[in-house]
Amino acid sequence: MAIEIFMPALSPTMEKGTLAKWLVIEGDTVESGDVIAEIETDKATMEVESIDDGTVAKILVEEGTDDVPVGKLIALLAEEGEDAKDVEVPSDAPKAEAPQPEVKAEAASEVAAKKEAAPVTEKVASTPVNGQITDADTSDRIKASPLAKRIAKQEGLDLSAVAGSGPHGRIVKRDVEAALEGGAAAMPAPAAAAPAAAASAAPVAAAEYGPHDDIPYREERLSNMRKTIAKRLTESKTTVPHFYLTIDCEMDKLMAQRKDLNAKLADSGVKLSVNDFIIRAVALALKKVPAANVQYAGDKMYWYERADISVAVAIDGGLVTPVVRGADNMGLAEISSTVKDLATRARDGKLMPEDYAGGTFSISNLGMYGIKEFGAVINPPQGAILAIGAGEQRPVVKDGALAVATVMSCTMSCDHRAIDGAVGAEFLAAFKGYIEDPITMLL
Numbered sequence: 001m002a003i004e005i006f007m008p009a010l011s012p013t014m015e016k017g018t019l020a021k022w023l024v025i026e027g028d029t030v031e032s033g034d035v036i037a038e039i040e041t042d043k044a045t046m047e048v049e050s051i052d053d054g055t056v057a058k059i060l061v062e063e064g065t066d067d068v069p070v071g072k073l074i075a076l077l078a079e080e081g082e083d084a085k086d087v088e089v090p091s092d093a094p095k096a097e098a099p100q101p102e103v104k105a106e107a108a109s110e111v112a113a114k115k116e117a118a119p120v121t122e123k124v125a126s127t128p129v130n131g132q133i134t135d136a137d138t139s140d141r142i143k144a145s146p147l148a149k150r151i152a153k154q155e156g157l158d159l160s161a162v163a164g165s166g167p168h169g170r171i172v173k174r175d176v177e178a179a180l181e182g183g184a185a186a187m188p189a190p191a192a193a194a195p196a197a198a199a200s201a202a203p204v205a206a207a208e209y210g211p212h213d214d215i216p217y218r219e220e221r222l223s224n225m226r227k228t229i230a231k232r233l234t235e236s237k238t239t240v241p242h243f244y245l246t247i248d249c250e251m252d253k254l255m256a257q258r259k260d261l262n263a264k265l266a267d268s269g270v271k272l273s274v275n276d277f278i279i280r281a282v283a284l285a286l287k288k289v290p291a292a293n294v295q296y297a298g299d300k301m302y303w304y305e306r307a308d309i310s311v312a313v314a315i316d317g318g319l320v321t322p323v324v325r326g327a328d329n330m331g332l333a334e335i336s337s338t339v340k341d342l343a344t345r346a347r348d349g350k351l352m353p354e355d356y357a358g359g360t361f362s363i364s365n366l367g368m369y370g371i372k373e374f375g376a377v378i379n380p381p382q383g384a385i386l387a388i389g390a391g392e393q394r395p396v397v398k399d400g401a402l403a404v405a406t407v408m409s410c411t412m413s414c415d416h417r418a419i420d421g422a423v424g425a426e427f428l429a430a431f432k433g434y435i436e437d438p439i440t441m442l443l
Helices: 108-116 146-155 173-181 195-208 224-239 252-264 274-288 332-347 421-436 438-442
Strands: 003-006 016-022 035-040 045-049 054-059 065-069 073-078 121-123 140-142 242-250 294-296 301-303 309-311 313-315 318-320 361-365 384-398 401-415
Touching: 146 173, 224 318, 242 421, 252 274, 252 401, 252 421, 252 438, 274 309, 274 332, 274 361, 274 384, 274 421, 274 438, 309 332, 313 332, 384 421, 401 421, 421 438
Parallel strands: 309 361, 361 384
Antiparallel strands: 003 073, 016 035, 016 065, 035 045, 054 073, 121 140, 242 401, 294 301, 313 318, 384 401
16 A cells, blocks of 8 residues: 655644655655655755655655645655555545645535636736726736646646636646647737736736846745745734834943953853853843743733743844743853854754744844844744844943943834833843843853
8 A cells, every 4th residue: 555645744833835856756765764855844944754665656746836735645655565656646636736725615506606617717906006006906817726827838828728627616737738638729929918908917017026127137936934034024013013122231341251251161162152141131131020021912921931032043045043942041151052053053954843933032133244223023922022233332421421332232122012111121121230240140
């Protein structure tokens, strides 16, 4: 009996993923533990191993397919002694077909009526351009899977002449293949399209997303990570009421303390960074002001008794936030080693789901780039994020006299549903105290 391989859940929140690459082809023999595919999630590209021995009989989802639901059958293995040619594909898993979207249950008569109508079209959502609705907003388009569209384009097939057999009359690969075998009409030349529709559609595309015809450009498909960043942070700025508090911290004592500690740690291979002190100070400030270590949850609030600090790490194509768990119970050397390990694995794309899941508070540090001050976007469902600017020499007044000190500006973005201004101010005061007098982090 064939061994079924399903789209795995590579993180607790993963619902869909991109099957980025197959590392095997039909006919290959694999053993348990062999890497057979690469799956792109919203956090990283991860390898998938075979859990059984066998021969790759059928690959059911093409590499490069987006939004493959967790649990979808993606391949079949023939067991030892079983002929791969005899393996049959389940009727509900068309070979190499892009996944179909879920549809709501409908009356059988409605479904039948829709399938009989071909070609099937749907309205494009109205999008205003410069405040006005264009003719293209009410235009129709044919419903077809990405794979079906691609084959039709390559073969010059006019999809308007193809009847769809997929959900809600959607045109799928088998429909296109059947139409090609039956000698369906070729796609009309662009000049034959309705001139009014073409003329009205162009400004919509150009006004919204480009490209500009007179500027050289390249097109790049969004990764799952970039899609997730766009979605989550758009939701954050549109649904989470942000407010911002900024405080200046003098860092001269911290810099001197760091220099002394690094001299003592020279033989251990550990080198403390300013960010390690910041993580420690944030964790202790959250313990001192527990009302800042919270999350809003509709009709309730979560108060966390441990400081799990999410640290923003820039990687190729996006941003991940691995978590330093229990940072309030770690020393500076342990924090330093933990952060270096997480950052290295993040940049190598080797973070595990448990490395970035959760977190009660975030830190984003752009000081190393010379950024003086900025306001970060809250990472839901967390209640706050602290944006760290560069430490720079500035004039300060001490005992009525002008002096020079190394000053760092820090801005706290707060979810006003969970954290009030007074609580945010109390947290920043505690944080400032630890930064300006780092010896107190040992108390």
